Each structure stands twice: as C-alpha cells, then as structure tokens.
Amino acid sequence: MNPTGPxxxxxxQRLQKTIRNQVLFTRAAxxxxxxxxxxxxxxPVEILLAAGxxxxxxENHAAICSARNxxxxxxxxxxxxxxxxxxxxxxxxxxxxxxxxxxxxGRMVAPxxxxxxNNICGTVQHWFSITARHFEVPFWFVDTPFxxxxxxxxxxxxxxxxxxxxxxxAGRLGGRRVTEQRLSRVVARSRExxxxxxxxxxxxxxxxxxxxxxxxxxxxxxxxxxxxTRRAVRYYRHLLAEVSARxxxxxxxxxxxxxxxxxxxxxxxxxxxELKRAFKQAGVALVADTYTHAWTVEHLDPSDPFTxxxxxxxxxxxxxxxxxxxxVLARMVREFGADGFILHSNRSCKRYSLGQLGVKRAxxxxxxxxxxxxxxxMADPRAVSIEHLMQRLNPFFEALxxxx
Amino acid sequence: MSxxxxxxxxxxxxxxxxxxxxxxxxxxxxxxMPDMLAAARQAVAALEAGDAPVLTTGYGRALFEPRIAxxxxxxxxxxxxxxxxxxxxxxxxxxxxxxxxVRVAEGRVxxxxxxxxxxAGTGRFLEVMSRVLHVPFDRFDQVAASDVAPLPVTSTCxxxxxxxxxGLLSGQAPPAGILKGVMASISVRxxxxxxxxxxxxxxxxxxxxxxxxxxxxxxxxxxxxxxxVPEAPQTVTARGAAWLCAxxxxxxxxxxx
Ligand code: SF4
Numbered sequence: 001m002n003p004t005g006p007x008x009x010x011x012x013q014r015l016q017k018t019i020r021n022q023v024l025f026t027r028a029a030x031x032x033x034x035x036x037x038x039x040x041x042x043x044p045v046e047i048l049l050a051a052g053x054x055x056x057x058x059e060n061h062a063a064i065c066s067a068r069n070x071x072x073x074x075x076x077x078x079x080x081x082x083x084x085x086x087x088x089x090x091x092x093x094x095x096x097x098x099x100x101x102x103x104x105x106g107r108m109v110a111p112x113x114x115x116x117x118n119n120i121c122g123t124v125q126h127w128f129s130i131t132a133r134h135f136e137v138p139f140w141f142v143d144t145p146f147x148x149x150x151x152x153x154x155x156x157x158x159x160x161x162x163x164x165x166x167x168x169x170a171g172r173l174g175g176r177r178v179t180e181q182r183l184s185r186v187v188a189r190s191r192e193x194x195x196x197x198x199x200x201x202x203x204x205x206x207x208x209x210x211x212x213x214x215x216x217x218x219x220x221x222x223x224x225x226x227x228x229t230r231r232a233v234r235y236y237r238h239l240l241a242e243v244s245a246r247x248x249x250x251x252x253x254x255x256x257x258x259x260x261x262x263x264x265x266x267x268x269x270x271x272x273x274e275l276k277r278a279f280k281q282a283g284v285a286l287v288a289d290t291y292t293h294a295w296t297v298e299h300l301d302p303s304d305p306f307t308x309x310x311x312x313x314x315x316x317x318x319x320x321x322x323x324x325x326x327x328v329l330a331r332m333v334r335e336f337g338a339d340g341f342i343l344h345s346n347r348s349c350k351r352y353s354l355g356q357l358g359v360k361r362a363x364x365x366x367x368x369x370x371x372x373x374x375x376x377x378m379a380d381p382r383a384v385s386i387e388h389l390m391q392r393l394n395p396f397f398e399a400l401x402x403x404x
Numbered sequence: 405m406s407x408x409x410x411x412x413x414x415x416x417x418x419x420x421x422x423x424x425x426x427x428x429x430x431x432x433x434x435x436x437m438p439d440m441l442a443a444a445r446q447a448v449a450a451l452e453a454g455d456a457p458v459l460t461t462g463y464g465r466a467l468f469e470p471r472i473a474x475x476x477x478x479x480x481x482x483x484x485x486x487x488x489x490x491x492x493x494x495x496x497x498x499x500x501x502x503x504x505x506v507r508v509a510e511g512r513v514x515x516x517x518x519x520x521x522x523x524a525g526t527g528r529f530l531e532v533m534s535r536v537l538h539v540p541f542d543r544f545d546q547v548a549a550s551d552v553a554p555l556p557v558t559s560t561c562x563x564x565x566x567x568x569x570x571g572l573l574s575g576q577a578p579p580a581g582i583l584k585g586v587m588a589s590i591s592v593r594x595x596x597x598x599x600x601x602x603x604x605x606x607x608x609x610x611x612x613x614x615x616x617x618x619x620x621x622x623x624x625x626x627x628x629x630x631x632x633v634p635e636a637p638q639t640v641t642a643r644g645a646a647w648l649c650a651x652x653x654x655x656x657x658x659x660x661x
Contacts, residue, residue: 364515370513370515371515372516373517394476395477395479395516398475398479398513399478399512399513399514
C-alpha cells in the first residue's frame with residue numbers, strides 16, 4: 001500500500017493562480033475607478049457584475065485568513081472592541097481585517113458599497129451594516145423570506161421586486177444599465193459554472209471516489225467568489241476534465257477506500273489538513289457534503305433572469321427548516337452510497353447547526369446509516385481541538401469498518 | 405498462540421485482561437497516575453502474559469508498545485458487553501474523564517454519544533463531590549442508605565455544583581440528602597446523553613462507579629428502566645479489547661471490527 005496515495009489534484013495549482021488573478025484583477029479594477037462591493041456569499045452578485053461592479057467576499061477572505069493561521073489574532077481585535085466570542089468567527093475575522101487592514105492577500109480593497117442578503121443567516125445583516133458604517137458607504141440589502149422548503153410564488157415575487165430595484169441602483173453606481181439582456185448573459189455564465197461544479201461533485205459517487213469533500217471545500221472557492229465570470233467557467237472545465245479522468249482510470253482520493261461518509265455544515269478550516277489525513281489513514285472517503293452542494297442550479301434560467309435569480313437566492317439550503325435539511329442529507333447518503341454521516345456542530349453558525357440532533361436521528365432512521373455529531377468551529381482555532389474531534393471520529397470510523 | 409491481552413489505559417485507572425481460548429484468565433487494575441506508560445507496563449507484568457499479543461484502548465492507548473492494534477474505548481466496550489451479555493442493547497459507561505452511551509447490536513456499535521467536554525456527568529464529578537462531602541466512594545451506598553429525601557443539586561457545571569454543595573453544607577443540610585442529589589444529578593445528565601442515541605432495553609452500565617448500588621438505582625430512575633451491571637464492571641472494556649485482540653489475530657479473521 002502506498003501510504004500517501006496518489007498525488008493530490010493538479011488543479012490545486014491552477015486554483016492558487018485563479019485566486020491570485022482574481023485578487024489582482026479586483027485591485028486593478030478599483031484603481032481604474034470601477035466600484036467594489038463587499039458582498040455575502042449568498043448575494044445576487046450577477047446583478048452587480050452586469051452593472052460593472054466588482055464583488056469582494058469577506059466570508060471567503062475570512063476562510064483564507066483561517067487557513068493561513070491569522071484567525072485568532074484578527075478575532076482578538078474584534079473581541080477587544082467588545083464583540084462577543086459567541087458571534088460568527090467569519091464576522092470577527094473580517095472585523096479584525098477591516099480595522100487592521102491585515103490580509104494574506106497583500107492589501108485590502110475598500111468597498112464603495114456593501115450588499116447582504118439574509119438568505120444565509122441574520123448575522124450578516126448586522127455584520128454588513130457595521131461594515132457599511134465603518135467605510136461610510138451605502139448598505140444594500142435583499143430580504144429573502146425563510147421557508148420550510150421551497151419558496152412560494154409570492155415569496156419569489158417579493159424578492160424579484162427587490163432585485164429589480166437593486167439593479168437600478170447598481171446600474172447607477174456601476175455606470176452600466178442592467179438590462180435583461182446583460183443580466184441574462186451573466187446568469188448564463190453562472191449557470192454554466194454551477195452545472196460544471198455539480199458534475200465535478202457527482203464524480204465522487206464513483207467507487208473509489210476520485211475526489212473527496214476535502215478537495216471540494218477548497219475548490220468551491222471560484223463558485224462562491226467568481227460565479228458569473230468567464231474565469232469560473234474556465235476553471236471548472238479544467239477541474240471537471242481532471243476528476244473525470246481520475247474516475248475513468250479508477251484513481252482513488254483515498255487509497256483502500258473502506259467506508260464512505262457525507263458531511264453536514266461548513267468545513268473546519270483550522271483542522272482541515274489533519275482531518276484530511278486522518279480520514280485517509282482510516283480508509284474513509286468523505287464523498288459529499290451539504291456545504292459544497294448548497295447551490296440549486298435547476299432554477300437558473302437566462303431567459304427569465306430576474307425571476308430565476310429571485311428563486312435561486314431564496315431557495316438556499318440555509319434559508320430552509322431542519323426537515324428540509326434532513327431530506328437533503330438523507331438523499332445525499334443514498335445517492336453517494338454512504339455508510340455514515342457526520343454533523344459538524346459549528347459553534348459559529350447557529351443557522352446551520354440548530355436542530356442537528358433531530359436531523360441525526362431522522363437520517364439514521366431513514367437510511368440506516370450511522371451518524372455522529374462533532375463539535376468545532378469553521379474558523380476559530382481556539383474552538384477546535386483535534387484530539388476532541390478524533391475522540392468521536394475514531395469509534396465512528398471503526399464502527400463503519402474503517403480505522404487503523 | 406492462544407493467549408491475548410487487552411489493555412484499557414484510562415485517565416484514572418489502567419485495566420488489563422488476559423484471555424485464553426476465549427476465557428478470561430486474569431484481570432488487573434492499576435492506578436494510571438502519575439505515569440500512564442508505567443501503569444500500562446505494570447498491568448501487563450501483573451497479568452503474567454509473557455509475550456502474548458496486546459491490543460490497547462483508552463486515552464493512553466497510543467502510548468504502549470508493542471501492540472498489534474489500538475481501538476477506541478467505544479469499540480472495545482461494545483465488544484466486551486456483546487460477549488458477556490449478547491442480549492444487551494444499550495451500554496452506559498461512566499469513566500474518569502468522560503461518559504458514553506453506546507447502542508450495541510451483537511457486539512458492534514450501532515450508535516453512540518459521548519460527553520467529554522465537561523466534567524459534569526463523568527466520574528470526575530463524583531470525585532469532586534466525594535471530596536467536598538468527605539464521603540469516600542466506598543461509603544457512598546452506606547451514606548445514601550439513610551431515608552432522607554434527596555436534595556436537588558441543579559447546577560450542571562461541576563464547579564458551580566461544587567459551590568452549590570458547599571452552600572448546602574453550610575446551611576446544615578444532611579450530607580446523605582446531598583449525596584443522593586448528586587447521584588440524581590449525574591444520572592439525569594447520562595439520561596440526556598442516552599436519549600441522543602435512542603435508549604433501548606436491556607440497558608447495562610459499566611465503569612468502576614457502578615460498584616455503587618445507590619448510583620445504579622439513581623441511574624435506573626433517571627432512565628426510567630432497569631439497569632443491569634455485569635460482574636466486574638470496571639474491566640468490561642479491557643476484556644472487550646482482549647477478545648478483539650484474539651479475533652484480529654485469528655487466522656480466519658472475519659470482517660473484523
Ligand atoms: S457562517 Fe453562518 S453565521 Fe456566519 S455568516 Fe455564514 S451563515 Fe452566517
């Protein structure tokens with residue numbers, strides 16, 4: 001057995017380059033006078049792109065800060081200001097970064113406007129209004145009603161009205177009117193990237209899985225922060241070609257794959273490498289997760305951009321109840337042939353973590369798969385203990401027939 | 405080679421078991437502190453196991469060499485109870501540093517939940533209370549036998565509960581009532597854990613703390629069903645490890661745990 005297994009994805013290097021280019025592009029665009037918007041991951045960014053506004057994603061930036069070991073220092077800054085440690089760590093990191101201007105990406109690019117939507121949580125509403133006050137720029141907000149499952153027609157109409165208004169404002173700021181035609185071109189690019197991304201993730205249904213969620217957590221960055229651009233489409237064409245080739249040749253992400261599991265909630269960035277290694281050693285492939293699968297592609301329709309954007313951005317996993325989340329997870333367990341599932345109870349993200357014990361029971365009853373709840377935080381290393389995680393994961397792996 | 409050793413290197417005690425042809429020949433218990441590795445070596449020496457293969461479990465399981473494998477306590481506990489009481493559906497274990505509830509099916513883990521974040525609901529809680537009340541563990545049953553009503557100890561945090569108990573003592577509350585309250589409190593914590601995995605009868609309880617019948621009774625009360633205690637409840641996990649060791653070394657090893 002080759003303990004390290006095959007080399008990682010060749011796309012890893014391309015990803016680094018793609019992110020670097022995006023950073024340079026944003027900085028250059030700002031210098032040339034293009035407005036920059038700080039946006040949440042669930043913002044209808046297509047409208048900004050059509051208006052010629054460049055988006056920047058503080059959540060994504062916070063994840064990068066965490067991966068580069070800057071999370072604790074930046075959070076300290078926010079906590080010293082009086083923000084509680086119980087608040088979302090992405091917020092605390094971002095707050096630290098905006099105050100100190102520290103970033104692993106060279107230099108922060110200040111916003112000309114801030115855009116948030118409560119489709120992922122209520123935290124971002126406050127977080128982004130704090131940001132807007134800090135930089136003394138306008139705060140745009142899209143209110144998406146929380147629904148148990150799919151949004152109703154009146155929910156969609158309500159959000160659509162806001163998007164039409166947003167398009168007018170964005171057009172004025174960006175200096176480019178957001179026509180249906182322009183918007184539809186951006187939506188088509190978003191759709192193309194999302195379809196490619198979905199196909200990338202679907203390859204993990206193969207046995208052995210050619211990639212795992214540990215790869216997906218990292219390679220989702222362009223979907224979050226570059227959807228709607230050609231750069232994202234190009235990137236995912238390459239990635240899909242690579243993972244498809246791996247699938248065809250039977251290249252395993254986890255050599256000696258003995259068990260397959262799915263994951264709920266955001267990755268644990270401070271323990272990303274350790275966990276990836278531990279899963280590999282135990283012969284357990286993490287084949288799918290609710291985090292990187294969170295986008296619903298079906299509704300994106302370039303021929304009706306406003307309505308379809310309204311639907312897509314309201315029909316977000318985190319904007320639905322626990323019952324819906326249980327169904328999504330159970331379907332994932334079946335589709336990916338998983339023997340077990342892991343619920344990351346994420347201290348930062350209440351919206352994602354509430355109700356997980358009930359979800360665990362329901363998914364187990366429905367699929368027969370073994371579930372385990374692990375406690376950690378997506379970004380704050382002070383709330384992550386690898387020993388504590390392995391204390392739960394070792395018996396879980398052993399019960400699934402994996403382990404050392 | 406038909407002799408096998410299971411070593412459960414726990415946070416407060418190290419337990420060893422020697423099995424031969426499936427039968428337990430000997431069990432030993434040595435204190436883990438201050439040196440876990442020395443305790444493990446001492447346990448193996450006391451078992452007089454010669455060069456029998458060793459499988460380790462427990463917090464200190466990675467310390468001891470040579471070993472053929474290491475497994476988590478959950479897996480070893482399930483194997484132990486499955487062999488001793490194949491009818492068991494649920495096992496509750498109160499350890500020094502954590503407590504766990506495991507739903508078992510034929511010696512294998514069907515589901516589990518652990519509490520290891522917080523000392524409340526673990527053996528540590530009992531240790532602290534025993535010290536505050538000046539009642540050593542081996543006198544728990546004697547003191548709890550008095551028919552005073554249990555006094556509620558409601559704090560869920562060990563540190564808070566300690567001050568709560570000190571407060572009760574300074575108010576001249578009878579130690580017997582407090583002790584019963586303490587037992588009820590830890591049992592309620594365990595019952596909450598048990599509900600996470602879906603409690604199924606028959607329920608067994610293991611760990612050194614189960615030597616106290618009063619505690620077993622409090623646990624039955626909280627769970628709302630009878631709790632049985634296997635003989636030598638402290639070494640069930642070590643015996644499970646020894647049987648797993650035998651199973652893994654056997655030439656026609658089935659789809660092993
Ligand atoms: S991690 Fe959760 S709480 Fe934080 S911004 Fe994202 S959705 Fe909101």
